[in-house]
Amino acid sequence: MIEFSERQKKIMEILAKHEPITAEQIAELLGVSKGTIRSDLAVLVMTGYIEAKPKVGYFLAKGAQTTKTMEAFKKIKVKDVQGVAITVNGSTTVNDAVISLFLEDVGSLIIVDENHYLEGIVSRKDLLKVTLGNAQATTMPVQMLMTRQPKIYTATPEESVWEAARKLIYYEVDSLPVVKVEENQSQNMKVIGRITKTNIIKALLNLDKEEI
Known part of the structure; x- marks a missing residue:
């Protein structure tokens, strides 16, 4: 609860x-x-x-309409509403990461390797902490301050948007990387998108427009 x-x-x-x-x-x-x-x-x-x-x-x-809306909402899959993942590699400098954050207008960047497998996440707060009072930190690679597994929360394309919303709320994060787990390689998660609170709210509003 x-x-x-x-x-x-x-x-x-x-x-x-x-x-x-x-x-x-x-x-x-x-x-x-x-x-x-x-x-x-x-x-x-x-x-x-x-x-x-x-x-x-x-x-x-209120009542039946809410139940009907939530039932329809639970049938929507992450792949139906996910957005484009904003990714950089681990060698990207803090300075370039900050530029990417503001150009893309996102709160975090997903760190991937050369095969686009998930390596970590770096947030606006992470970047702010490392740069305050440390001018030399701008040349530091983001892999030195990124959050790594198992502290990265993800979603899969076939997962319900309802479950993704529960993760966003429970873990108090603004977005989740959407990943595809390679067969027989549970540690290799290919990043194929991201899902945010905004994606989920838009999905709810679209249900309302359809007058379900």
Whole structure:
């Protein structure tokens, strides 16, 4: 069972009194920025406790329609919504990795070898930590600070989006590398994409458009 944060509980209390309500209005009532509650809203939508409609806002999930939506959501596979993986090799310098992060507008980079097998992940926070107060760190290869197995959480293309969402929430990460495990080589995982909270929210909104 997922344990919600105090802010997520307050968001549901606000919806109970003021639904439908926009993210901007929720943020204003909480006294925070819209960006601050973006991940909270994503968690609540992905777990089926609240729903969102374009140009309407957020509201508490209700009855049969919610059940029907969640059943359809659980049938969607990762391969149906995954995005392109932003990858670099381990010898890439910290400086070049930072440039890639901002050019691609992502929060993390996936590190792969010459065969595109997963080696690690480096986040914006990792890069910030190593560069603060250390100008020489910009020439350091990212393989020296990347997160390695078994601390990398992944998804497979045939996995349900629902399961990927559970991993994102449980491990408190923004994205998962989508990997294909080579036959008889469990340690070799070829990176074929990535799935993010944004991918999942779009999938939910598309279900709403289809009027399931």
